Amino acid sequence: MCGILGVMATTPVNQLLYDGLMVLQHRGQDAAGITTADGGAFYMHKAPGLVRDVFRTRNMRALPGRMGIAHCRYPTAGSALDSAESQPFYVNSPFGLVLAHNGNLTNTQQLQKEMFLQDLRHINTNSDSEVLLNVLAHELQAAATGYQLDPETIFSAVAGVHRRCRGAYAVVVMIAGYGLLAFRDPFGIRPLVIGENDAPEGKEYLVASESVALDTLGFRVMRDVAPGEAIFIDMAHRLYTRQCADNPVLSPCIFEYVYLARPDSVIDGVSVYETRLHMGEHLAERVAAEIPVEEIDVVIPIPDSSRPSAMQLAQKLGLPYREGFVKNRYIGRTFIMPGQSVRKKSVRQKLNTVAQEFKNKRVLLVDDSIVRGTTSGEIVEMARLAGALKVYFASAAPPVRFPNVYGIDMPTRSELIATGRSREEICRTIGADALVYQDLEALKASVRELNPALINFDASCFNGEYVTGDVTPEYLDTLEQVRDEKLAEKGAGGRNGKTLLDINSGSVPE
Numbered sequence: 001m002c003g004i005l006g007v008m009a010t011t012p013v014n015q016l017l018y019d020g021l022m023v024l025q026h027r028g029q030d031a032a033g034i035t036t037a038d039g040g041a042f043y044m045h046k047a048p049g050l051v052r053d054v055f056r057t058r059n060m061r062a063l064p065g066r067m068g069i070a071h072c073r074y075p076t077a078g079s080a081l082d083s084a085e086s087q088p089f090y091v092n093s094p095f096g097l098v099l100a101h102n103g104n105l106t107n108t109q110q111l112q113k114e115m116f117l118q119d120l121r122h123i124n125t126n127s128d129s130e131v132l133l134n135v136l137a138h139e140l141q142a143a144a145t146g147y148q149l150d151p152e153t154i155f156s157a158v159a160g161v162h163r164r165c166r167g168a169y170a171v172v173v174m175i176a177g178y179g180l181l182a183f184r185d186p187f188g189i190r191p192l193v194i195g196e197n198d199a200p201e202g203k204e205y206l207v208a209s210e211s212v213a214l215d216t217l218g219f220r221v222m223r224d225v226a227p228g229e230a231i232f233i234d235m236a237h238r239l240y241t242r243q244c245a246d247n248p249v250l251s252p253c254i255f256e257y258v259y260l261a262r263p264d265s266v267i268d269g270v271s272v273y274e275t276r277l278h279m280g281e282h283l284a285e286r287v288a289a290e291i292p293v294e295e296i297d298v299v300i301p302i303p304d305s306s307r308p309s310a311m312q313l314a315q316k317l318g319l320p321y322r323e324g325f326v327k328n329r330y331i332g333r334t335f336i337m338p339g340q341s342v343r344k345k346s347v348r349q350k351l352n353t354v355a356q357e358f359k360n361k362r363v364l365l366v367d368d369s370i371v372r373g374t375t376s377g378e379i380v381e382m383a384r385l386a387g388a389l390k391v392y393f394a395s396a397a398p399p400v401r402f403p404n405v406y407g408i409d410m411p412t413r414s415e416l417i418a419t420g421r422s423r424e425e426i427c428r429t430i431g432a433d434a435l436v437y438q439d440l441e442a443l444k445a446s447v448r449e450l451n452p453a454l455i456n457f458d459a460s461c462f463n464g465e466y467v468t469g470d471v472t473p474e475y476l477d478t479l480e481q482v483r484d485e486k487l488a489e490k491g492a493g494g495r496n497g498k499t500l501l502d503i504n505s506g507s508v509p510e
């Protein structure tokens with residue numbers, strides 16, 4: 001889960017992209033970057049850090065031009081601290097390309113090997129996004145017949161990317177001197193939406209991970225980019241679209257609705273906020289079936305993401321809804337922070353109790369999800385310290401038992417609190433008096449009720465079914481091994497001269 005933006009405008013885009021990244025900051029807190037194009041040249045600034053820390057006035061001044069792309073990163077491949085893996089990525093041939101990617105490829109190792117042995121391309125980082133860019137570059141080189149590039153050629157290169165790449169990818173690309181390209185993988189796992197604006201000098205287009213960026217930047221939402229579809233906007237601001245996948249099947253990541261996206265976004269035709277209300281309604285039924293409602297005095301959300309669900313749950317059960325935790329607005333999202341010790345410390349720094357809401361009360365705490373159990377464990381303890389008589393816990397999502405390989409950084413089963421534990425054991429581990437989980441079918445219904453056309457979802461972290469069909473137990477084992485090796489190398493720091501290909505050279509399929 002990262003935030004991406006691409007814009008073709010009639011005035012300079014540096015400030016617009018910066019403002020857009022600020023709105024998408026919740027999708028990635030580890031690195032940020034902007035590339036603009038002016039004439040035939042690209043101008044780039046990227047570095048690890050929050051958007052507001054990465055860009056100084058001098059950096060902004062050095063980003064001229066009316067076309068640009070931007071990225072805020074939540075790493076799933078490589079390392080959080082390696083500045084070379086910040087995005088966008090650049091490759092000079094063919095034409096000059098820069099790319100920003102949200103998602104995660106599942107055949108990176110195979111592609112790395114192909115890049116080296118067949119396509120004679122050098123990959124310099126552990127980032128799957130650099131591999132994706134090089135696949136696109138190779139396909140574009142193969143499809144182009146001369147130095148002139150037309151939309152047909154670009155679309156056939158995207159079709160080549162779909163044939164070779166597996167996994168999740170929502171992508172924005174600039175082609176020097178030609179225009180802005182955006183595409184979504186054939187399952188549409190990660191979101192991508194396009195909007196327009198009628199500026200005095202002509203039409204402008206903005207592509208973004210979430211519609212909230214379009215709203216904030218004054219663009220009208222046109223539609224979601226379809227799974228497998230590519231959109232190309234040339235330098236004359238003409239828009240071309242093409243379905244480039246053979247069998248596109250919309251299967252958006254259901255975790256976007258649970259936690260990742262902002263509630264004020266609309267993804268694949270569905271308001272994220274409304275899905276969270278529906279999750280609360282469904283969860284209320286589960287709670288009522290498990291805990292006598294008269295034994296609950298108050299419903300308390302764990303800010304921020306669970307608020308809409310908790311509010312709706314309380315209303316449905318006829319219980320008071322109270323804000324018992326106050327959030328420090330200067331601490332970011334803990335789940336997407338790199339490293340367990342920093343996440344654990346941040347929960348206490350981020351949330352504090354309003355003692356009156358707990359003292360001598362039987363409280364039902366509601367969160368959107370329990371992943372590693374970092375938040376829930378700390379929160380239950382804090383509720384007891386504040387004087388709660390009973391602490392019940394409800395999760396608006398089902399137990400997260402399986403790794404996510406499509407752009408959420410939870411690649412190992414061992415780090416998930418629900419893997420290999422029964423509900424009673426999880427309840428005991430987080431220290432609650434009762435624990436209620438949403439059913440997966442109810443979660444799917446919470447989204448589907450708002451758009452019946454959404455038949456399939458990627459719900460792999462809940463059910464272990466990976467929509468791309470290529471994720472084998474051996475693949476998951478390899479991922480865990482890479483993660484362990486990285487931790488052993490002292491965590492997040494550097495590539496140590498190794499690439500994924502080196503690490504796994506024995507296990508890469510021929």
Ligand SMILES: O=P(O)(O)OC[C@H]1O[C@H](OP(=O)(O)OP(=O)(O)O)[C@H](O)[C@@H]1O
Binds near residue numbers: 332
């Ligand atoms: O079980 P865990 O591993 O702790 O992960 C789950 C928690 O992490 C997220 O909160 P986060 O603080 O990231 O963001 P929020 O403020 O949007 O709720 C999520 O909303 C849960 O509270």
Ligand SMILES: NC(=O)CC[C@H](N)C(=O)O
Binds near residue numbers: 002074075
């Ligand atoms: N979460 C994401 O979308 C990550 C993008 C890319 N795989 C990276 O690690 O940088």
Ligand SMILES: [Mg+2]
Binds near residue numbers: 302303304305306367
């Ligand atoms: Mg939370």
